[in-house]
Amino acid sequence: MPIPAKPLRILAVSGSLRAASLNTLLLQTLATLAPASIDVQLYRHLGDLPLFNPDLEKPLPEPVADFKNHILSADAVIIASPEYAHGVTGVIKNALDWLVGTEAFVNKPVALLNVSGRAVHAYAALREIVTMMFANIIDAASLTIPLYGNGLTEADVLANPQTVQDLQAVLVALQQAQNLE
Numbered sequence: 001m002p003i004p005a006k007p008l009r010i011l012a013v014s015g016s017l018r019a020a021s022l023n024t025l026l027l028q029t030l031a032t033l034a035p036a037s038i039d040v041q042l043y044r045h046l047g048d049l050p051l052f053n054p055d056l057e058k059p060l061p062e063p064v065a066d067f068k069n070h071i072l073s074a075d076a077v078i079i080a081s082p083e084y085a086h087g088v089t090g091v092i093k094n095a096l097d098w099l100v101g102t103e104a105f106v107n108k109p110v111a112l113l114n115v116s117g118r119a120v121h122a123y124a125a126l127r128e129i130v131t132m133m134f135a136n137i138i139d140a141a142s143l144t145i146p147l148y149g150n151g152l153t154e155a156d157v158l159a160n161p162q163t164v165q166d167l168q169a170v171l172v173a174l175q176q177a178q179n180l181e
């Protein structure tokens, strides 16, 4: 009997702590769409990380170590994060700052998703940050997938064929990138 291939493990990280976050909703929907061959885990604990302080790096605070371990054990990471005042959110910057001095993102396949075509500053800045951390940004999996409106649900997102197609393209691109490794 053939041994089934291990699922691709993707860690999905939202840079918004808002309960009704569109970025989190996009990642949740991606997890729902993922086939059995891809395991998408949404990381929900960025709000537990203390503010970055280099004096506290040794040993890493437990919530930071948890985040780092999740990144290290993932085959790929997807980040979807909003733009605040033409910059990345403090939430995602704080989380990434904790890991700059570590190997967590080195050569890690990373996809950057953007739910707003207007959020060009934060998207470019996020790309620069993870590039500086030696991540392997997968361009084919890094898409702007617009989501607009209040009170959107996963059912609303799934009802949009273009959004579903884009999310499936993200998953396919990450799987292809993994197969090339």
Ligand SMILES: Cc1cc2nc3c(=O)[nH]c(=O)nc-3n(C[C@H](O)[C@H](O)[C@H](O)COP(=O)(O)O)c2cc1C
Pocket (backbone or CB within 6 Å): 016, 017, 018, 020, 021, 022, 023, 024, 081, 082, 083, 084, 085, 086, 087, 116, 118, 119, 120
């Ligand atoms: C404090 C604050 C600043 C914002 N600044 C910008 C901005 O500079 N550019 C932009 O396109 N959107 C900006 N927005 C809009 C957010 O990017 C938008 O509401 C997004 O949906 C928030 O992401 P979330 O739904 O995942 O929480 C801002 C929102 C807030 C709360």
